[in-house]
Amino acid sequence: MTEELKLHLAGATVRHKGKFDSLISYSNDKEITQEFIDKWTAPFYFNLHKTDGEWINLIIGLKSEITDDIILTNLGDFNWRTRQTGAFFAAIMDKKEFTEIIGTHLIKSEVCYAGSEYAKVLASFNTEESISYLEQYLDYYLLQKDLYFDQRQVMEALKFTDLVNNTNRIDRHLDNWRGFIYDRRKSELKSIEKIKKENGDPKMIEHLEKNSAWLEELDTVWIKERIDTIERIKAANNV
Numbered sequence: 268m269t270e271e272l273k274l275h276l277a278g279a280t281v282r283h284k285g286k287f288d289s290l291i292s293y294s295n296d297k298e299i300t301q302e303f304i305d306k307w308t309a310p311f312y313f314n315l316h317k318t319d320g321e322w323i324n325l326i327i328g329l330k331s332e333i334t335d336d337i338i339l340t341n342l343g344d345f346n347w348r349t350r351q352t353g354a355f356f357a358a359i360m361d362k363k364e365f366t367e368i369i370g371t372h373l374i375k376s377e378v379c380y381a382g383s384e385y386a387k388v389l390a391s392f393n394t395e396e397s398i399s400y401l402e403q404y405l406d407y408y409l410l411q412k413d414l415y416f417d418q419r420q421v422m423e424a425l426k427f428t429d430l431v432n433n434t435n436r437i438d439r440h441l442d443n444w445r446g447f448i449y450d451r452r453k454s455e456l457k458s459i460e461k462i463k464k465e466n467g468d469p470k471m472i473e474h475l476e477k478n479s480a481w482l483e484e485l486d487t488v489w490i491k492e493r494i495d496t497i498e499r500i501k502a503a504n505n506v
Contacts (some may be wrong), residue, residue: 280315286407287375293368295343304349307337312348315355316385318496326359327503333360345377351384358388360501366392370400373421374407381418387426391494393428401425402436409443410452419485427487427494437485 314322333356340496342365350372357365366389373385386404389397404421408414422444426437 276348285411287371290371290375292371292375292377293343294338294345298342303340308341308349308352311352311355315351316493323496323499323503325501330359330500330503332359335362338362339368340423341414341451342372347378347380349379351381352387354381354384355497358391358497361501363392363394363397366397366400368393369405370397373417374404376404376408376416379416380383383420385498386417386421387490387493390424390427390490393431393495398425398428398436398503401428402440405440405443409440409447412447415451418444418447420490423485423487423490426485428488430487 325481338353338356338360341349341356343353344350354369354372356362357369369388373382373389376382386401388492389400401421401424404426405418408418408421409418422437422440425440429437
């Protein structure tokens with residue numbers, strides 16, 4: 268397997284240089300084993316959005332086995348699957364001491380898919396340090412009109428912390444958010460018109476038009492449900 272393919276499979280589908288390049292991401296000093304992945308990553312990474320009782324009970328039953336080493340091994344692997352699993356484990360074990368690792372992963376945005384999980388976890392920590400990482404992300408990435416990453420999810424995470432803390436930190440990001448949405452909408456409409464002119468697949472056009480209808484309004488329902496789930500798991504004693 269080529270190095271390029273390995274990076275792609277790990278989630279480094281868009282590689283970019285920017286403000287946070289000089290920051291050092293937490294990294295394992297040895298390669299992660301397949302045995303570890305099979306036990307502490309593969310069963311979880313596709314299910315981190317779940318909020319049902321069966322999922323909650325499953326995780327509660329595992330809490331006594333989740334060590335700092337398991338969390339850090341996941342966080343230190345260069346792969347979206349392991350990284351977001353490690354972030355989730357940090358949240359349910361209330362490991363705020365890993366805020367810097369997770370926050371750095373968020374603002375460096377090295378792999379796809381993991382950003383929304385980082386945002387959720389940082390919002391669940393709800394400390395000055397964790398919230399500052401959300402704001403650092405927005406200060407930079409809302410101005411990167413060619414990088415469509417996790418801007419919406421991070422905005423919604425920050426809005427959630429505002430609702431919890433009775434603050435208005437999101438206010439200073441709203442103008443940049445509107446500009447980001449406007450540019451993305453404009454770009455997507457341009458792509459749709461091009462496909463129409465080329466007599467493209469009508470179903471594809473319908474799908475793109477539906478997905479391009481980004482609204483300025485931000486929704487915190489998803490993150491509240493997931494953080495409520497984290498809180499239930501944290502509060503529960505191991506069986």
